[in-house]
Amino acid sequence: TMYPSNLKLWDKTPWKQLKFSITRKHYFQYCYKSEGVGTKATFTIRAHADLDCDSKLSTYKLLGTVNSATGEVQRSKLIIRKAIE
Numbered sequence: 001t002m003y004p005s006n007l008k009l010w011d012k013t014p015w016k017q018l019k020f021s022i023t024r025k026h027y028f029q030y031c032y033k034s035e036g037v038g039t040k041a042t043f044t045i046r047a048h049a050d051l052d053c054d055s056k057l058s059t060y061k062l063l064g065t066v067n068s069a070t071g072e073v074q075r076s077k078l079i080i081r082k083a084i085e
Contacts (some may be wrong), residue, residue: 001050002027014043027051028060039068051084058082 002025010021027049034043043064048057060083063076065069 003029018045018060037070041066056082058084 002017005024006027007021007023010016014034015030018032028047029049031046031048032043034041035059036042045062045064047060050056051058058074059079059081061081063079065078066072067074
């Protein structure tokens with residue numbers, strides 16, 4: 001499935017704060033989940049797509065935490081599962 005560009009979607013929390021938007025048609029569905037506050041805060045961003053139309057999803061995932069010593073947001077390396085599905 002190809003999703004149309006929807007600038008109103010990207011102009012909302014959390015995408016606006018993350019400075020993330022897609023201005024063209026795209027194949028992925030995006031999901032953001034956060035838990036905790038302050039230095040106990042974590043987040044997960046996922047992107048899913050069925051790129052070859054076989055009902056198996058490609059998944060891209062990024063995890064984030066807050067460094068308790070510095071307060072800086074740290075993120076994981078990109079985790080890819082079934083990249084060409």
